[in-house]
């Protein structure tokens with residue numbers, strides 16, 4: 001009987017297990033996870049911290065017992081410390097050998113960079129369920145009037161939102177010159193910023209934080225921002241160290257091919273711990289998104305079971321709802337080209353075109369069109385026929401997009 005291991009049971013691990021079980025009905029599947037909980041959605045952590053979602057609601061696939069029963073999994077609640085090229089797994093408690101395939105799906109941790117000194121009890125991270133619970137409990141038991149959110153990221157904005165809703169005066173601090181620097185053009189970011197300023201959120205950009213302590217944050221130039229609480233939201237670090245002894249190729253994460261296999265045969269990786277193909281650059285990159293983790297996990301699971309499957313890759317994209325606004329960034333905002341701007345009723349769109357092709361787009365206030373535009377952009381990057389279908393054009397018009405916008409990105413004129 002074949003025997004497989006999945007290390008890490010989040011979105012990537014769960015979808016890996018599901019695909020593996022579908023294609024290998026009789027195999028033994030060992031799932032190693034150290035969270036002590038069912039697969040959790042980090043996307044819901046801020047809603048839990050805000051008190052908007054109860055504990056049970058942050059596990060989208062159900063309880064661990066039900067999942068284990070349905071997919072016939074052996075759940076091993078241990079921390080993996082090492083994986084060898086011979087596919088031996090060492091945990092904090094035991095050694096497990098002779099796997100036919102291993103999927104690393106250990107995700108990422110919130111990043112605390114080495115240059116930053118963090119001391120005291122008033123600083124927080126936002127990635128795991130424990131992070132969300134710790135922040136909630138602190139807000140419930142302390143008087144918090146002011147907070148600094150370090151990182152003008154998608155996570156940072158959600159943390160700012162929950163603190164603001166709790167009556168806290170929030171300052172978003174970032175070393176970058178504007179919000180969402182990877183996903184937003186400066187003009188879109190500044191439009192979002194001014195809306196947030198109207199709501200009372202303050203900003204400090206081009207401001208590198210060097211220390212966090214009980215008093216708040218200290219900047220590299222010695223200036224201080226006093227605050228009752230600090231939340232660090234400056235990105236993530238892939239959990240890949242357990243794979244280093246196996247000799248797999250690791251960049252910022254485990255480098256995988258289109259089958260999600262690493263440079264060592266039989267060892268696969270999926271989700272936030274891997275670098276899959278970025279369709280826009282053709283290179284490998286971490287694309288830390290929920291749906292991407294699920295698709296990569298499913299692809300890895302099928303290939304582990306011997307069913308040849310390819311995952312073509314993904315583009316950078318962000319779809320975030322905050323403070324009753326929504327921002328969608330599709331594609332790499334730093335790609336050069338001609339900028340075009342369109343404004344509709346209560347929304348604005350900015351996009352970059354190059355040689356007649358859409359390269360990236362920012363949508364502020366009209367999330368309903370994001371699916372069509374992502375599909376269109378992805379198709380163009382895959383080199384497929386890129387004219388919008390009549391149904392897509394119709395939907396874009398229905399959602400208020402002007403005809404010259406539709407024609408510009410690849411929809412033939414109706415006239």
Ligand SMILES: Cc1cc2nc3c(=O)[nH]c(=O)nc-3n(C[C@H](O)[C@H](O)[C@H](O)COP(=O)(O)OP(=O)(O)OC[C@H]3O[C@@H](n4cnc5c(N)ncnc54)[C@H](O)[C@@H]3O)c2cc1C
Pocket residue numbers: 007008009010011012013032033034035040041042043044045046078079080081105106107108126127128154155158239242270271272273287288289290291293319320
């Ligand atoms: C606040 C927030 C908001 C987000 N919003 C969005 C959004 O709007 N849209 C979107 O697409 N994405 C969003 N994301 C990102 C998305 O949640 C992640 O990309 C996705 O959950 C990654 O899933 P994963 O399975 O790779 O990793 P994870 O969910 O991190 O799961 C990894 C699992 O591995 C376990 N593990 C780690 N190391 C070990 C070890 N050594 N031994 C055993 N077990 C181990 C962990 O305990 C964990 O259970 C957000 C993330 C956050 C934090």
